[in-house]
Amino acid sequence: MALAVVLQLLTLCELPPPFCLVPPASYPKPWLGAQPAAVVTPGVNVTLRCRAPQPAWRFALFRAGESEPLLLRDVSLELAEFFLEAVAPAQGGSYHCCYRRLDWGPGIWSQPSDVLELLVTDLLPRPSLVALPGPVVAPGANVSLRCAGRLPGMSFALYRVGLAAPLQYRDSAQRWADFPLLGARAPGTYSCYYHTPSAPYVLSPRSEPLVVSSDDSSSLDYTQGNLIRLGLAGLVLATLGVLVVLDCCSRSSALDQALP
Template sequence: MGEDRLLGLGTGVVTPLLFRDVSTELAEFFLEEVTLAQGGSYYCRYRRTDWGPGVWSQSSNVLELLVTDQLPRPSLVAMPGPVLAPGANVSLRCAGRMPGMSFALYRVGVATPLQYIDSVLPWADFLLTGADAPGTYSCYYHTPSAPYVLSQRSQPLVISFEGSGSSGYTQGNLIRLGLSGLVLICLGILVSFDWHSRSSAFGGLRPQQNRV
């Protein structure tokens, strides 16, 4: 028996976008000259000709169609968090908007990707281990069929060990205080030298006595 298949656009859309009357288990729907307005959530349903009027199958899983000249920026988060106990491991999740993407993790100061993952999910998890974890990271993704069409890079994410930030801040303050003290000592020496020079100059100019 033949089957009717339809393609519905968006969730809650009552009117089908396209129909196909086929005799096989497969139907293909073509969207020609796709525009930005055609981006959205797509699903399909089918019905058999011997079913009652208005009776259709359940909807398929929703397919997201993204129409854009550039892939959106992914997010990058640390699990369990960006501040670690010394020697602990951390997982960085780079998340886009669509499944089936290829993800790359970068570290500031390193030109090539640290890790590269092909994922069937809309995200990929990168594991960083132990002492090598601290640093500043970012990620991007692309479709497997177009590896040179890259998304925007994520915002940078800083990974650090507990106490490393505060100790660095304290050390910086000590250095600044030491430099300030050195400057004050140098200024004091210059002022003292100038005062002694002026005192010696005035001491040599004694008034001469009038001789009769």
């Protein structure tokens, strides 16, 4: 039985047995990128580029959920390009690529590249906006507003109600961007949005508004303390005034009794 399996495998090899090799698992995987971007609007031409660590013979582009390659390219180079013309939203999804060499057996491919998420849409998902550590700022403290989207590598803008232009702008490699605010100037109503960092630009709608307020409890306690101190001072002054009046009255009475 084992001999029959070996003979069957040898008949599948395109080259003599010494060259029908399986690449080691540690063999470097290729890299997959998208031009002009991984997030595009419908109708844009997209090129997916698969780059191998050394010259290869054949490249294959795979899409998640499909067992057969979506596209094949035979090139004796380190780079193969796969063209997707006038992409539609249905063409969005997860892609990866592999490569192989002539001295590998049939059906033997390299380790797959990291997954590339291609998004074809007119509008990015709405971001969220939160205040860290919280939306109530104590006197003298600072606050940071975090605008979080669904995709990494986007450009973020923070808006404040009453201002037409963005208050702050950030490019981030993460799925979010943080906007620091000084505590004294923090109170207000804010919103944010994000977009692709290069053309063709795809925008998100604005986040829900976030209200940042100041914590007046400490200042209120300070005011109440001042009022209490002023009240005590007034009470002391009133008491002293009463004592002075009583002393004057007693002196006047004693003087009247001493006169004939």
